[in-house]
Amino acid sequence: MLLRLLVARLGNREDAEDALQDMWLRIDQLADGPIAQPAAFLFRVAANLATDRRIAANRRGARDAGWLETQPDDADLPDPERTMVARSEWQAVEQAIGEMPERMATALRMFRLEERPQREIAGHLGISISGVEKLLQRAYRKIHDRLDSNDADLREARRHERERGADRAS
Structure with a gap:
């Protein structure tokens, strides 16, 4: 009877x-000690235990569902090629910044990384706001040029890799 319950x-x-x-x-x-009504006691313990298990299962399900919602989909995970390209682009940006004149790199860091307004950057560098805008434009141009060059290098490397793969296959 307890099992059926x-x-x-x-x-x-x-x-x-x-x-x-x-x-x-x-x-x-x-x-x-002795129990006055053993059958009622057994049924009450069984009912309480079933209720505890249902509550625990509901909590476990809610916790697991919450955890799954925070996990990225497989589509959101970067594949190895995208990771390689992102690293290569980051290195290209770092190289471009490293090759910039000091004032240009400082203006870019203050604006993009420290999120300071152009007026504050102008005061720090002792130039006009227009001068800051021109420094930032030239900095962005250097970064874009470096990335374009980097993309061309990657395309060339992929082409060579495909050619080597075709040579090995034949």
Whole structure:
């Protein structure tokens, strides 16, 4: 009768059998003296145990669902080629900044990284706002040129790799 109660409350026989086993372990710990109504006591322990298991299962499901929502989809993960290209582009940007005149690099860092307004940058460098705008335009142009050159180098490397692969295949 206890197994039927647990199956009805938990929805399947496997969980009910596990709960019944847990119930006997719990009763062994609870029973210190004689029980006035043993059948009612057993049914109450079984019902409480089933309720505890349902609550725990609901919490576990909500926790797991919340965790899954925070995980990126496989489509969001970068593939190795995209990772390689991103690293190559980052290195190209760092090289371009490294080759810039000091004032140009300083203006770019203050504007893009420190998010300072152009007026503040102009005051720091002792130039006009128009001068800051021109420095930033030239800095962006240097970065774009470096990235274009980097893209051309990557395309050339891919072409050579394809040619080597075709030579190996033949």
